[in-house]
Amino acid sequence: MLDALRRFIARLAGKSGDRATTAPLSEKQIESIVEQQESRHEIQQLVAATGQSVGKQREHNEDSVLAITATLAGMHNNVPFGLYIVADGMGGHQYGEVASNAAVRIMAGLVLRKFHSYLFAVPTQQPDDSLQEIMGEAIRDAHRTVQKDAPGSGTTVTAALVLGQQVTIGHVGDSRAYSVHPSGRIEQLTQDHSLVRRLEELGHLNKEEAATYPHRNVLIRAVGQGEAIDADVFTIPFPHGSTLMLCTDGLWGVVPDEAIYRSLVEAPNLQRACNNLVTAANIAGGPDNISVVLVQMIG
Amino acid sequence: MGSVYRARDLHFPNITKLVAVKEMINTAPDPLVRQTIVVNFEREANLLATLAHPSIPRIYDYFTQEDRSYLVLEFIHGKDLEAIINDTGGFLAEEQVLAWAIQLCDVLSFLHDHKPDPIIFRDMKPSNVMIDTDGDIKLVDFGIARTFQVGQRGTMIGTEGYSPPEQYRGEATPSADLYALGATIHHALTRRDPRMEPPFSFAERPARRINSHVSAELEAAINTALSYNPSDRYPSAEAMKEALMGVARKTGALSKVRVAPVSPAGGIKPIWSFKCEDEIRGTPQIAQGMLYVGCYDNNLYALNAGDGNFQWKYPTEGGVVSRPFVYEGNVFFGSEDQRLHVISSRSGKVLWTYYTEGPIHSSPRIAEGHVFFGSDDGFLHAVNVNSSRCAWKFDGGDKVRSTPMIANELIYVGTESGEFLAVDYRGDLKWRFHAKRAITSSPAASAQAVYVTSLDGMLYCLGALDGWAVWRFRLGKGSVSSPALVENLLIVGAADGFIYCVEVQTGREVWRFRTEHQVSSSPAVYRDAVYCGSVDGSLYCLEYRTGRLRWKFEAGAAITGSAVVFDDIVYVGATNHHIYALLA
Secondary structure: OHHHHHHHHHHHHHHHHHHOOOOOOOHHHHHHHHHHHOOOOOOOEEEEEEEEEOOOOOOOOOEEEEEEEEOOOOOOOOOOEEEEEEEEEEOOOOHHHHHHHHHHHHHHHHHHHHHHHHHHOOOOOOOOOOHHHHHHHHHHHHHHHHHHHOOOOEEOEEEEEEEOOEEEEEEEOOOEEEEEOOOOOEEEOOOOOEHHHHHHHOOOOOHHHHHHOOOOOOEOOOEOOOOOOOOEEEEEEOOOOOEEEEEOHHHHOOOOHHHHHHHHHHOOOHHHHHHHHHHHHHHOOOOOOEEEEEEEEEO | OOOEEEEEOOOOOOOOOEEEEEEEEOOOOOHHHHHHHHHHHHHHHHHHHOOOOOOOOOEEEEEEEOOEEEEEEEOOOEEEHHHHHHHOOOOOOHHHHHHHHHHHHHHHHHHHOOOOOOOOOOOOOHHHEEEEOOOOEEEOOOHHHHHHOOOOOHHHOOOOOOOOHHHHHOOOOHHHHHHHHHHHHHHHHHOOOHHHOOOOOHHHOOHHHHOOOOOHHHHHHHHHHOOOOHHHOOOOHHHHHHHHHHHHHHHOOOOOOOOOOOOOOOOOOOOEEEEOOOOOOOOOEEEOOEEEEEOOOOEEEEEEOOOOOEEEEEEOOOOOOOOOEEEOOEEEEEOOOOEEEEEEOOOOOEEEEEEOOOOOOOOOEEEOOEEEEEOOOOEEEEEEOOOOOEEEEEEOOOOOOOOOEEEOOEEEEEOOOOEEEEEEOOOOEEEEEEOOOOOOOOOEEOOOEEEEEOOOOEEEEEEOOOOOEEEEEEOOOOOOOOOEEEOOEEEEEOOOOEEEEEEOOOOOEEEEEEOOOOOOOOOEEEOOEEEEEOOOOEEEEEEOOOOOEEEEEEOOOOOOOOOEEEOOEEEEEOOOOEEEEEEO
């Protein structure tokens, strides 16, 4: 940045030659300009909103959603902390809602226990485990609980643990995490664990066939299903200036990307954006339960 | 979903007759569903009791008590195949796996030919195959347990990873069992658990690519069983057995006891070598056709990199392990004589030296007109390269032997007490991380993360800007080796003798390669290969994507320093006083 400015000024100086009317800025002056551009006193914080609806065609809500945002700012530099989860349960005997509900609670309980002494103790203490270990353990815990409390059922889980500048994503099933960029680009961060995506990946279905494939809702991995759970866990920088979106297939399967983007930019705040998204899914027929979480980093 | 008990049959009080008792818990909340489950269980138990085959455990009895049902069956002395795969150090021998596979075909054929209806096993996988003490197989855990999984979506049965695509549509056919058998053989031969891989991805990792000892014939047979379309698979278990017998005859597997591992080309000859007067434990540097390397004879040597001809040497008053850094025509390096030496790269004449209060094992790094390095005096030093004056020094609290890494406008360095520090250019601490033991290695860094090993046996991935542990990878033992970062892979050695390759995003192992002794050397990546020395006296050249050995060079004495590759030539020093140049 500084270099670019310097080059720019050098170029100006070169062009105008002797007829220069403005003296080139000294290094100090450039530095102070750059410094003024960054507002240094704002605290960095997360803002989040959620939306949920049973939809128009289901009697039960089998989705669960969780959002925890913490801001702890003071004399030491503040580190934004947030945990966001969506889960879409499935299975007979109303076990689907048991599964998704158990999964989000068990995961949040474990994550908060691990971070308790970091968030609330003096002096603060970092957890012994790495972020990905904590996320992995949370999903395994949820897996065991679902197997025990709601045998035969399963749930998707897409979770985002934000700590400072990093988001650690834990993901099983076909709920999704997205980065919605201000340019209108919608970047899918997770890969569905669904039969249809697998078949597409293997080249047995093309995009059009995949869109109409009758078994689109068949998962090949779910929390509570199978012996060992193999979750996708990865860490990425928080998409600054963009919006992190977690949602179940009641939203992404129904509302096209452009409409998602429009709902977001046209809303005056995140909560209204969530409401718009849920409404859009319901207007489109609301075939399934709808859950969405939106998160932004401010400052 | 329940337990299996080892029990004694008291109908025979005078002898010890062991039986296995499988307990299944009926958790369905609806009484009607519960009732149906018990009826199904009893029907299946009756069916199983009629099956007489040497590979199927005999059923003695069954009963239901409140919400639990029990099956009493033959006790098998042995171990299941999954445990055998996990407990075996290397790969299982092909002929062994082949013998078991043929027996499995036999029993599947028996089940599929059952009258009036074929019996589909539905859950063929290593943990359901027992190998008894005679080495014969028994198929355990028949579908009976599934009766107890209520409310399951019909589309989600079977153990993922071993199931064929059509099983996800709820179809159970004899052909599905053959696919699962193919998957089981694949797992046994490759040690790759398909539950950890994307479904139906066997075609992407053919057995021979992972285990080169597998014969082409057997791989072809497995691929047929694993065909995506049921019509491309063997038409029956009998046909698959025939094919496997054919493989056994062709490769002579059934008669051969053990195939000796093939060792790749040995006898690599160096292009040149040069002998110093003591051990070389550090890493050379190449710049403008010259090679610079420190030695425990207290000298820094300058050699012609092309032919190894001696140019000059510069004496210090202590051993030199620090890797020289060449900057604007000068060579910077530390010595155990407590000094940083700066000498002319052409003449070897000293320009200036800088004193610390302890021996220097760390290697200098230069950025922003300053040279950064650690010392046993416990400080990270920042010295202006022009004025040779100390700009600042940062108190690390213990010896700093780690070489600083400069990235993201930060200086990353470890200490012997296990601190890992991120310091900015002004010498202010940005963050710190604490490992359980010393961090002697130097980190690798990207814009997002730094990767560093510790003597506590961990490879850590830390957030570059905040120091949070993103993941940890457990090495067999501690490590002083610095990771090499290439594409999305990290390659690093450890004291357990392995060279590890780990995926950057998730910290999962991609491959590991075993050497015969500690690996203190840091891997160097060049083109598609990684070069790494071992205390076993060899320099290994491996394909970095697969960990496959391409060649090794036997120096005959421990290699603790790292290799450097430049213009298709690998340079490495050894404790036998030699520095070698080899063709990459």
